[in-house]
Amino acid sequence: MIGWLYQKIFIAIVYDGSAYDVRVVTQKQKKLINKQSKHYEGDSALNDTLSFVRKQTEESPLHYVALLNPSPHQGALAECFSRENNYLLNGSKTVCRNNKWTLYTSERKLEELQKEFAPVGLDFIFSPFSIIERFFADKITGGLALYALALKDSFSIGFFEEGKLEFAHHYPMHQNSVSMIVEEGGNPAGFSLGVEEEEERDKGISLDDIESLDDLDIIDELDDLSDIEDLDALEEIVEFSDDAPTSIEKHASAPHADEVKGELDRFNDDYARFELIEKTLSDFYAGEQCKNRFVETVYIADAYGSGTDLKRYLEEELFLNVLIRRIDIVDEVISLTIDEEEGL
Numbered sequence: 001m002i003g004w005l006y007q008k009i010f011i012a013i014v015y016d017g018s019a020y021d022v023r024v025v026t027q028k029q030k031k032l033i034n035k036q037s038k039h040y041e042g043d044s045a046l047n048d049t050l051s052f053v054r055k056q057t058e059e060s061p062l063h064y065v066a067l068l069n070p071s072p073h074q075g076a077l078a079e080c081f082s083r084e085n086n087y088l089l090n091g092s093k094t095v096c097r098n099n100k101w102t103l104y105t106s107e108r109k110l111e112e113l114q115k116e117f118a119p120v121g122l123d124f125i126f127s128p129f130s131i132i133e134r135f136f137a138d139k140i141t142g143g144l145a146l147y148a149l150a151l152k153d154s155f156s157i158g159f160f161e162e163g164k165l166e167f168a169h170h171y172p173m174h175q176n177s178v179s180m181i182v183e184e185g186g187n188p189a190g191f192s193l194g195v196e197e198e199e200e201r202d203k204g205i206s207l208d209d210i211e212s213l214d215d216l217d218i219i220d221e222l223d224d225l226s227d228i229e230d231l232d233a234l235e236e237i238v239e240f241s242d243d244a245p246t247s248i249e250k251h252a253s254a255p256h257a258d259e260v261k262g263e264l265d266r267f268n269d270d271y272a273r274f275e276l277i278e279k280t281l282s283d284f285y286a287g288e289q290c291k292n293r294f295v296e297t298v299y300i301a302d303a304y305g306s307g308t309d310l311k312r313y314l315e316e317e318l319f320l321n322v323l324i325r326r327i328d329i330v331d332e333v334i335s336l337t338i339d340e341e342e343g344l
Contacts, residue, residue: 007033009063010341011053012333013117015070016303017152020049023330024056025338037330046116053120066124066337067117068131068329072172073106076129076158078165078289095127101165103127124340128156129168131332134339135301135325136160145297146320148277150304151329155273157280159295167284171276173269270309278318296320301327 010025019041026034040048057063080096081089092104105127114122128149133140136147140160149156151173158168277298284290298320300310311322 006062007060009060010334010337011065012330014068014330020045021330025334050119064123064337064341065120066333067122068333069125071109073109075170076168077102126336129158136299144293146295148300150302152304169280273310274313298322300324303327303329
């Protein structure tokens with residue numbers, strides 16, 4: 001009854017690329033009343049986000065705040081873990097999805113997020129793999145294929161066949177530390193949990209001990225510049241030719257530094273994601289879960305705005321069929337929130 005009296009406010013928060021994107025959707029009796037978006041970055045980004053969200057929640061007692069899990073210490077496994085074998089994911093919070101597969105994340109990181117957003121309260125914290133499942137709902141019920149979600153700060157890869165998760169890994173991006181490739185563990189499920197054991201295997205796996213990933217930025221070899229001829233040695237320099245562009249024209253035609261940097265970042269990230277897909281495919285084929293199956297198709301949800309080079313790499317180097325869909329990641333979190341609220 002209360003739903004007929006008050007508006008419902010759905011709020012999605014996505015932290016990616018050192019910035020917060022917030023979207024607010026207001027409904028009454030399932031009809032859209034209002035929709036607004038905010039983008040915050042810089043030192044005050046979190047406080048600005050919390051302040052804005054708090055004002056929105058004051059508009060109605062029926063409000064739901066959802067966050068896309070930004071933790072690097074998370075992933076998914078291709079079976080539901082019972083209490084008896086949950087020791088394999090020691091130090092983690094697990095959720096069984098559709099009685100088929102498991103989402104997991106570091107319990108400590110989850111507590112940190114709850115404290116960080118305590119001023120507004122979090123009703124839902126969604127996994128990137130839940131986004132993949134919903135966004136490609138029209139595809140995952142088919143044959144075996146690789147699905148990925150590309151954000152600025154992370155890259156999530158999952159293999160689905162007939163709606164069931166077969167293999168998955170979540171990779172943070174742009175981290176300048178130890179190893180890029182996490183060694184495979186010997187867990188009974190046959191999957192890499194993306195974790196390192198510091199103690200004996202029978203003591204379980206702590207997600208807080210996951211090793212960080214290397215920065216995969218490409219360092220191109222520079223040509224030797226010593227052979228460039230001295231420009232002063234040129235015989236003729238036309239300083240005032242009528243055909244010469246003016247300084248304004250030169251500035252307008254020359255690429256700006258930030259544009260060039262953006263293009264280089266996208267190129268580097270595309271190549272890094274190509275390597276991650278290549279590595280994950282190798283892990284899948286080497287494991288027991290492969291069962292002599294081969295992946296021919298890759299579906300990528302691109303929230304970053306790149307993808308052209310990545311598609312070319314995958315098609316030319318790995319001979320895969322590639323489909324890239326642009327995704328509004330904040331809208332997808334909103335949609336998941338609405339779905340979850342309806343199921344309450």
